[in-house]
Amino acid sequence: MQNTLTHEVGILINSRSYTFREPRSPAYRWVDLKRLRLPPEPVGDEDLLAALIGHEQFRDDYAGGGVLPEGIRHGPYWLRAVTPDAYEAVGREESGN
Template sequence: MVYQREIFINPAVTRQWVSIKVFAVPAEVDDQAALAAMIADVRYRDSYAGTGDTDMVDKHGPYWLAAITPQTFTVATPAAVETVIRTWSGYYTPWPAADRDAMDREVYPRIQHATVIYQLPDIRAKAQHDWGEVVGSDGFHEYVMIDRAAGELALMVASDD
């Protein structure tokens, strides 16, 4: 897999944000191998806590990286994912039009066009690292959307800090 870019939506009116890390996924790479390659990629090693490269060894969001394997992920339906994200984004004040437009452009089409969506369930009880409570007090929503027609794997994290 080849990393392409990150899309970051960060409304100024709330603590919420959405990160989408986009990878090109070759057709011959099956889902489990794609998830394994994503987990092994340095860009997955992100605490999402603004610490820069200092935590890019053993953490992912609020979790110890070692606790996450391809088998940790579960399949999610597009309708369920969209409901979670739309509900989560409405927790606080309404987002500015530009951020809502970015969600309509970058998030929801990826959910709708995905061949398959994998969800990282909440594994805090067994895998939260020593300061993992800093990220995602209102939820750490992680989805991996694989779109075979587009040759794309999109890692989406919707959370807060």
């Protein structure tokens, strides 16, 4: 499947200046939201997950370099080890929601 996900917007929420109750709580926490538009045609879960893993925006090592189009990591994980088979579907009960 050709990667038909389209990156629309990214938002970084940094807790560096937030005052937590516990002084040691921040510990360099952040949330990085990346909004991708799904392809117009229906695709299966595994194909959609493969498209996400293959998307340029997934190639962010979160070590200050940003998204690297030729990157080989997603956070601390080597992309060669991140495959749709590495994920396991869980239901609401298992997810704690």
